[in-house]
Amino acid sequence: MSGLSVILRREIRLALRHSTDSFMVVGFFVIAVVLFPFGVGPESNMLARIGPGVIWVAALLAAMLSMERLFQTDYEDGSLELLVLSPVPMELTVCAKVFVHWLTTGVPLILTAPLLALMMNVPFEAWPVMLASLALGTPVLSLIGAIGAALALGARRGGVLLSLLVLPLLIPVLIFAVGAIDAHLMGGGAKANLLLLGGVLLGALALAPWASAAALRQAVAS
């Protein structure tokens, strides 16, 4: 287990030293949401109606923006080869990297969301459900994004390709998350959608590390 904690500590230290990455993700998130009042008009009822969906889509895109770098630097400087060769199973290494990625992008996104909800006039009673859906959903973005990042490693135009591969797979997350918020606002109760979202999270947690590790191994092998 000590090998894993070394990797975890290395990832956290790297993330702290590149803290501008997190700020850029949050900056993109804020700007993308702020564009909408200009795009659809500042009418507060309409903003309240589309607010949760806009916040979720922007969070999804912001998380994608940071995904490309998840394995890229390790791949370029060769440390990925050492990680593959190390006694720590690659699946666990992927889990550690995904966890740190979530800490440095998912958590800042969750913390910024209330501010944006305020600006978008989202009713207060929807806030707990929105935050719960973000808490359950953002780890899935990191997990599934990791598969895409590992697959597109070393590809031409990797960033665009990554979005093309991963965004379709993330549509269920968006559906259940926004469904939960809408159902709560309509008075239907958010429980069913949140449970489905939790199910997606557990499924991704069980399967994504294996797929990413397989992709990383063959990226290093060739």
Next chain:
Amino acid sequence: MNILHRFANPTRFQRLSKKIEPWVLVLMLLTMGSGLYFALFSSPVDYQQGHTVRIMYIHVPAAWMALFCYTAMAIAAAISLIWKHGLADIAVKATAPIGAAFTFLALVTGSLWGKPMWGTWWVWDARLTSVLVLFFLYLGYMALRDAFDDPARGAKSSAILVLVGFVNVPIIKFSVDWWNTLHQPASVIRMDGPTIHVDMLMPLLLMAFAFKFYYLWVMLVRIRQELMAQRIRALKHRQAIE
């Protein structure tokens, strides 16, 4: 395993495929011709849908093929990853554009049918959305496959993507049962037998077989063409070295 590796030999495969190909073509033309005749002229008009029901004879087989092609790709991708089977990998590559075309056909015909029947070209229900995701998966596969300078890398990476995307196939199949969708539930492949009248079932099945044979035929042609392209690449490579 022997049978799997027997046809990994390109020459043996090509000899066999040349023998099969004319038969597949004839079967395809027969089923397609009779299927289209029954579908367009000699099948009853639906009491609710009128003549628009005839769109179904293209739409439903195309949608089946969309799932069938992806499943075939996933199986071939698994075989190529596990046993490093060269032909399986070529089969994945050969199937992708065919599957994408069938998915596109299913989406377009569904949309054409939806306008007179549902009053809208498109609704965001679970079946339509998941099929759209399937279409994106096909496109993503083709993009990823071509994105690497090293073809072997692209082949492996995209094979993993195909396996990851396979989660979508059961979601498409059962989307009409799990959610309340505008799209009608299955009426042919169900536990208690088909609920569709035999006069409509026959052209539907004929068209389904026609599409299957079409797929088989195009795939054989594409695999042989890919094998030839590989051989040309190898020859050019050798020439460049000498």
